[in-house]
Amino acid sequence: MKLTTKGRYAVTAMMDLALHAKLDCVSLVDVAERQKISLAYLEQLFRSLRKAGLVNSVRGAKGGYMLAKEVKQISLADILIAADEKINLACGGSSCSDSTPCLTHGLWTNLSQQFFEFLDSKNLDDLVKSREVQTMATMQDVTQIGNIPVQISK
């Protein structure tokens, strides 16, 4: 039971957008640099996010992406699903389906549903407002502005 990098990166990138797209849009170059994610991979990822209607794009120089909805209207589940992350523990394939279920089929569909509801109850606003994220985001901004790596004192 694990997440793919796609799902994880998608959430990270969406949080980055939520943190930085106050007025205008944010370029993927910036996101890639701040979050240490390959630009090419991010582009691929944002295709999905755009198709899912989670972000809007602005083409051309000074272009970029911005959130398509209010932060409160975007749930963790929305992002993960947009990024091809299936929230489904059930057994697909030949051996077991809804019509010819195995002993545990009901269990897994049930569990998947509960996980989904849980993930759907967390929205971007909640995530971004956590103390941990706030401090980390500030650090990222500071290091970026001067383009000089800042040594964080312990």
Place this chain on the structure above:
Amino acid sequence: MKLTTKGRYAVTAMMDLALHAKLDCVSLVDVAERQKISLAYLEQLFRSLRKAGLVNSVRGAKGGYMLAKEVKQISLADILIAADEKINLACGGSSCSDSTPCLTHGLWTNLSQQFFEFLDSKNLDDLVKSREVQTMATMQDVTQIGNIPVQISK
């Protein structure tokens, strides 16, 4: 976010054991037949379950496996972990660790913990007692005793 067949089969097999090992042990041949799982794969799987202390084995003819603990003492999490199913959504590897976390590191470790607690709160007894499992298990037994496929009327 999905389960491996190992994790799913492990739970299915453990439920089968719970349903059939009233007094003596159950052979993997029986489990394999009832649950339509490859015998060789089951054997591999039960190595892990035994190492994890979830089942005991009896070698030789008339041998087999039995649960090593009370059904109430075995949680879904126990079985999944024994079957190599990692309940960990966090990002491992070079880019992100506890010491050099990414924006979302805390989120994932947190979530993993909650999923684990949820799965650890369900035990084999609960699972086996569900109406759905009871009826399905009865069907499996009936078809097995006479060794004649039974047509279920709709």
Place this chain on the structure above:
DNA sequence: CCGATTCCCGAGTAAAACACTCAGGTTTCA
């Protein structure tokens, strides 16, 4: 208008994980 910047897209690919299988060996019962 031109060139830099950015989004946009389809396709390809190396590495890892998965879902098994196989060929034997050991223990025990009848």
Place this chain on the structure above:
DNA sequence: TGAAACCTGAGTGTTTTACTCGGGAATCGG
């Protein structure tokens, strides 16, 4: 003694993952 069961290490084809690559199309600033 032989069949039934557990036990073990190793192998293997397929699928998924996590990317990369090469090119195209919009847009802005000068």
